[in-house]
C-alpha cells in the first residue's frame with residue numbers, strides 16, 4: 001500500500017495556527033506512507049493537479065487530504081483521485097481546519113492534534129475498500145408539501161417545466177398566510193389580487209394534482225423513488241359534486257364555529273367555504289361544531305345542497321403517490337398570544353394579533369374592511385402597534401427576529417390612516433428592521449406622510465381602564481416612561497415553526513433547528529437544499545421570511561428539481577449497510593431499529609434466517625450497525641474495523 | 654408443590670410435544686441437571702426441588718420442534734423477553750410453570766460444608782440437610798439461596814400454560830430489587846473501578862457466563878472471538894477482559910432478565926451480573942422498562958424513536 005498525504009495550508013486559515021510542514025514530515029514517518037507534502041490551496045486546480053501528478057509519479061494507491069471539512073470538499077477530491085484512476089473511496093479527509101485550526105490558537109498543540117488527525121485518516125484509508133455505485137431510474141414527478149405562496153410558486157414552476165406535480169395542502173384551500181393579508185408591503189398592492197391568479201393557475205394546471213385538506217401520512221423511499229401516502233381528511237362533502245354555491249353555508253344553523261381562516265376574528269358556520277376566492281372552492285363540515293355530529297340531528301345542509309354532495313359518513317381516505325423529489329413549503333405559525341401574559345394574553349378583546357388586524361383591514365374579511373374594536377364594534381381612533389411581541393425574547397424561547405413584522409406594522413399604520421383619517425397610530429419598536437429594496441423608504445413614509453408616531457422601547461404592560469387599553473412602556477430615546485390610552489392594540493406576534501414541523505421533519509429525515517425551522521444544506525451556498533438529497537426547502541418553513549424571498553425560494557427549489565430531473569438515472573451511494581450472512585444470527589434486531597425500514601428478513605438456501613438490506617432504501621445512517629450484537633451488519637466505508645483502526649492510531653500516538 | 658403433580662402435567666403434555674425439558678438428578682445428590690424427556694418412562698425420573706437451579710428456557714430459541722419447558726418464576730422472564738424480541742414462536746412452546754419460594758446456591762452450600770464430598774441431601778420445611786463424611790449439617794434455604802431469590806418479585810411464572818401448584822405472591826418489597834446497586838453506587842469512582850478491575854482480572858475468558866446467558870443470541874458469532882469486527886484480541890490482559898465484560902453488559906442493556914445464570918456458572922466466582930443489573934436500573938429509570946415482564950412491551954434498545962419521553966434531545 002502506498003499512501004499519499006496532502007496537507008493544505010488553506011492560505012493562512014490552517015497554516016496560520018498549524019505547522020503544516022511538520023505535520024507532513026510526521027506523516028512521512030508512518031508506515032505505509034509513500035509521499036507527504038504540504039500545499040497552499042489543495043482544492044485549487046493546480047492543487048488538484050499536484051495530487052493527480054503525485055499519484056502517477058509516486059505510484060500512490062490511497063490518498064489522505066488534511067484540509068477543511070469533508071462536507072466542503074470531499075466530493076472535489078474524490079473526483080480528483082477518480083480522474084487519476086483510483087477508486088474514489090480510497091480518499092480520506094482529515095478536517096484540520098474546522099476541527100483544529102479554527103478552534104485553537106496554540107500552534108504547538110494544534111500541530112500535535114493535526115498529526116493525530118492525519119494519522120487517524122492514514123489508518124482508516126489503509127482499511128478502505130473500493131466501493132462502486134449502482135445506478136437507478138428516476139421517477140420524474142415531484143411532491144410539493146404546503147400550498148402557501150412558496151409552495152405554489154414551486155409547483156407552478158415545476159409544472160411549467162413539464163413535470164407532474166402533486167401538491168398537498170393541509171388546510172381546505174391553498175394560499176397560506178398570504179391569502180389572508182390585505183395589502184402587501186412595500187407597494188401596498190392587494191394581496192389576494194396578486195395571489196389569486198396564481199391560486200387559479202394551481203387549481204387549473206393540468207400538470208398539478210392538488211390534494212387540499214390532506215396531510216402526509218408516510219414517506220418511504222429515497223431520492224428518485226419515493227412512495228408517499230397521503231391522508232385525504234374527511235370533509236363530509238363530496239368535492240366531486242360540490243359546486244361551491246355556498247347555499248349550505250348560508251342555511252347552516254350552527255353559527256359559532258371557529259374560523260381558522262380569519263384567525264377567530266369572527267365565528268363562521270359549521271359548514272363553510274373558507275373565503276370567496278378559495279381554491280378549491282368547496283365546502284367542508286367542521287364536526288366539532290356541526291349539530292349533526294354533536295347532537296345526531298339537523299341535516300339541514302344535506303337537504304339544501306342542490307347536488308346532494310353532503311355525506312356525514314365520509315371517512316379519511318389514504319392515497320398513494322409516487323414521486324422522485326420533494327419540495328417542503330410548510331410555512332410558519334404564529335406565537336400563541338396567550339403566552340404574552342404581560343399583554344393580557346387573549347383576555348382583552350381589544351388586544352389582537354397582527355394577522356387578526358390584517359383580517360379587519362381586509363375588504364373580504366369578517367368586517368368587510370371596516371376597522372372596528374372587537375369589544376364594542378366602534379371605530380378605534382388611537383391604535384398602538386407593539387412590535388417584537390415575543391420575538392427577540394430569549395425568555396420565551398424566541399431569540400430570533402421574525403423578519404417581516406417591522407414592515408407589516410408600517411404597512412398597517414399606513415392602511416389605518418387610509419381607513420380612518422382622523423386616527424393616530426403609535427408604534428413601539430426595538431429597532432426598525434427594513435433592509436429590503438424600498439423597505440426603509442416605506443417605514444419612513446409611515447412616519448413622515450402618515451404621521452405614525454414611532455416610540456423606541458418595549459411595552460411592559462397592557463391593562464384596561466374603562467373602555468380604553470392602557471399601554472405602558474419605555475421611551476428609551478427620551479429616557480422616560482410613556483403611557484398611551486389606546487382604543488385598539490395590535491401585537492406583532494412572533495413567527496414560529498409551523499404546527500407539526502418537527503414530525504414532518506422526521507418523516508422527511510431532514511434536520512430542524514431548536515426552533516423547529518428546517519435546516520438548509522449550507523446557509524450560504526445551498527440555501528434550498530437539505531442534507532437529505534431529493535428534499536428541497538422553500539419559504540418560511542426554513543425561517544421567517546417575507547413574500548419576495550419566499551417566492552424566490554419557491555422558484556429556486558423548482559430549478560433544483562428540474563436540474564435533478566434533467567438526468568434519467570441517478571447513482572446510489574455505496575456507503576450503506578451490508579450483512580455478513582455468515583456472522584448474522586438472524587435475530588432481526590437491526591430490522592426493528594432501522595429508521596428507514598431498509599432491512600427485511602431473508603432465508604438463505606441452507607434455511608438460515610438472516611437480515612437483508614434493501615440497497616436503494618438504506619440511507620447509511622448506521623443505526624443497525626450499532627444495534628447488531630455480533631457486528632454482522634456493517635456500514636460500508638465506516639466499518640467497525642475501519643473505525644477501530646482510527647482509534648488504535650490515535651491511542652498509539 | 655409435589656413432584657407428583659409435576660409428573661402428572663408432564664405426562665399430559667408429552668403426547669403433544671417433541672420434548673419436555675425438566676430436571677433430573679445429576680452425578681451426586683447436590684447437582685441436578687437439565688433433562689430432555691421424550692417418553693413416559695423419562696417422566697418418572699423428573700425431579701423438582703430447590704436444587705433445580707438451571708434456567709431451562711435458554712434452550713428454546715435453538716429448538717425447532719414443539720417443546721414443553723418447565724420454568725420457575727424467574728425463568729419465565731426469559732420466555733417473556735424472547736417473545737418481545739421475536740426469538741421464539743409462542744405457539745411452538747408449552748410452558749409448565751412452577752411457583753417457587755427460592756432455590757439453593759450450590760456454591761454457597763459447598764462452601765458451608767467446607768467443600769466435603771456430599772453423601773446425601775434431604776429437605777425439610779425451608780431447610781436443606783446435607784450429609785457428608787463429617788456428619789449432617791442443616792441449613793436454612795433462605796441463608797444459602799442465590800442473591801436473586803432474596804428480592805424475587807415473580808415467584809409465580811409470568812406466563813404459563815400449566816401451573817404445577819397454587820400461585821404465590823411475592824413478599825419482597827419492589828424497592829429492594831436494586832438496593833444492592835444503590836449501595837454500590839455510594840462508593841467512589843476509584844473504588845468502583847478498582848472493584849471491577851479486580852473482579853474481572855480473575856476472568857479466564859472461558860465464556861461460560863456468555864454461553865449460559867439466555868439472552869446472548871450471537872452464539873458462534875460473538876464478537877469476543879471474531880476478527881471482523883476485531884473489537885478485542887485473545888490476549889488475557891486486564892484491558893481485554895474488561896472490554897469483554899463491557900461488551901457483554903452493553904449487549905444486555907434492557908435485555909438482562911436477571912436470571913443470574915452467568916454468575917452461577919462462573920468458575921471464578923466473579924459477580925458477572927452486577928454491571929447488567931446496574932444498566933437495568935438505568936433502563937428502568939430512563940425508559941420505565943423492566944425486561945421480561947410484559948410480553949407486549951418493546952425493548953427500548955430495539956425500537957427507533959426520535960424522541961424518548963425522558964430524553965429530551967430534540968426538545969423545542
Ligand SMILES: Cc1cc2nc3c(=O)[nH]c(=O)nc-3n(C[C@H](O)[C@H](O)[C@H](O)COP(=O)(O)OP(=O)(O)OC[C@H]3O[C@@H](n4cnc5c(N)ncnc54)[C@H](O)[C@@H]3O)c2cc1C
Nearest residue numbers: 146148149150170176177184185331332539540545546547
Ligand atoms: C400579519 C402579517 C402580515 C404580513 N404582511 C406581509 C406583507 O405585506 N408582505 C410580505 O412580503 N410578507 C408579509 N408577511 C409575511 C408572509 O406571510 C410570508 O412571507 C409568507 O406567507 C410565507 O409564505 P410560505 O408559503 O412560506 O408560508 P405560508 O404562507 O405559511 O404557507 C404554508 C402553507 O403550508 C401549509 N402547511 C403547513 N404545514 C403543512 C403540512 N404539514 N402539510 C401540508 N401543508 C402544510 C399551510 O396550511 C399553508 O397553506 C406578513 C405576515 C404576517 C403575519
Ligand code: SF4
Nearest residue numbers: 252290291298300301
Ligand atoms: S348538519 Fe346542520 S349544523 Fe351540520 S353542517 Fe349541516 S346544516 Fe350545519
Ligand code: SF4
Nearest residue numbers: 584585587588590628
Ligand atoms: S442484528 Fe445482526 S445478527 Fe441480528 S439479524 Fe441483524 S445483522 Fe443479523
Ligand code: SF4
Nearest residue numbers: 594618619621622624
Ligand atoms: S444503515 Fe442500517 S439502520 Fe441505517 S438505513 Fe441502512 S440499514 Fe437502516
Ligand code: SF4
Nearest residue numbers: 856857859860862919
Ligand atoms: S464465566 Fe467467569 S471466567 Fe468465564 S468468561 Fe465469564 S466471567 Fe470470565
